[in-house]
Amino acid sequence: MAETAKPRHIMLVAGETSGDALGGPLMQAMKKLSPVPLTFSGVGGERMLAEGMESVFPMTDIAVMGPKEIIARLPLILKRMRETSNHALETRPDLIVMIDAPEFTHNVARRIARKAPEIPIIDYVAPTVWAWRQGRAKAMAKKFRRVLALLPFEPQFFAAHAGLECVYVGHPAIERVPEEGAGKAFRDRHGIPHEARLLAVLPGSRTNEVNRLTDLFGETLAVLARALPDLHAVVPTVPHVRETVRAKTADWPVRTVLTEGEAEKFAAFDAADAALAASGTVALELGLARVPMVIAYRSDPVTAFAIGRMLKVPSVVLPNLILDRPSIREFLGDHCKPEDLAAALVPLLKETPERKAALADLEEMRAIMGTGGEAPSIRAARAVLDLLPGK
Structure with a gap:
């Protein structure tokens, strides 16, 4: 029974507010769909904390924009990268989800994949490698087991350019449409x-x-x-x-x-x-x-x-x-x-x-x-839980 099953540990890392806005509903949907209890750790903001995230440090430490702000806070950001990857290596989660903010999350994913290749890592929100610097798709295939796409043409791109599995889950804008009247x-x-x-x-x-x-x-x-x-x-x-x-x-x-x-x-x-x-x-x-x-x-x-x-x-x-x-x-x-x-x-x-x-x-x-169908958070949760080892 789910009540007596051993909890599964999922680590999630969001680097900015937009990622937290995706991570909160994703965690909620995973709890709803999972047949076993889930525990969460990693890095998140208010919405993810509200869903039970134990954050290694405040997400605001890395949620910076613009070259000047990044340079000023670079030592702290590099320290937080090390702490995030070390947390994964110490706790050995069953699965890891990196959410957006590729400058931070992809660097952390690379460190984890190099030292713990057995841990499945998922990238939630494909970066726009299809628009420019398409070679990055092959680099992503070395660290990610699966990519969750917001746009319907992205799975075909990743399959053709990197042989990387990519699942279209839908853009959150699908749920932000005007109310009738x-x-x-x-x-x-x-x-x-x-x-x-x-x-x-x-x-x-x-x-x-x-x-x-x-x-x-x-x-x-x-x-x-x-x-x-x-x-x-x-x-x-x-x-x-x-x-x-x-x-x-x-x-x-x-x-x-x-x-x-x-x-x-x-x-x-x-x-x-x-x-x-x-x-x-x-x-x-x-x-x-x-x-x-x-x-x-x-x-x-x-x-x-x-x-x-x-x-x-x-x-x-x-x-x-x-x-x-x-x-x-x-x-x-x-x-x-x-x-x-x-x-x-x-x-x-x-x-x-x-x-x-x-x-x-x-x-x-x-x-x-896919407007009018399942919410993107539900589709994303299903695509994540599908990769839980021994599920």
């Missing part, structure tokens, strides 16, 4: 007429993105407003760039609503007719919310040149990669011009064949990603 309530709340056209504008969540794109997006709205006099805009934003966005959108030529918070963001998506967004995960969120979109991105010339040389995929837009065709129009670098962005958006803001085709493509993407 959220868009109507959003328009009522913000005084946006139901017959008015509403464009969601998303210039990014980093300060440099906001500075590069917000003025461009405002100029695009000026062009659109001449063709669509009833146009309104909504800009979902985050606290650390809120005041910058507020200042830059103050003189936009259409009535603009600024919002904060996940619930308001997804309600805005449900209310919007189309979107103009920076490249990133938001394109996936918009697609899952059935919002036709145009993607634009500018970076500094050196970064743009380097990315252009390294990029191995035909698009930077995730829905295009999932659909394996250029469904969503993207304008990068010098191609980001207000007139061109507006021309691409107008058909999406009207009842046109282009809008109908865009909506059909997004429904296809949703089906490929």
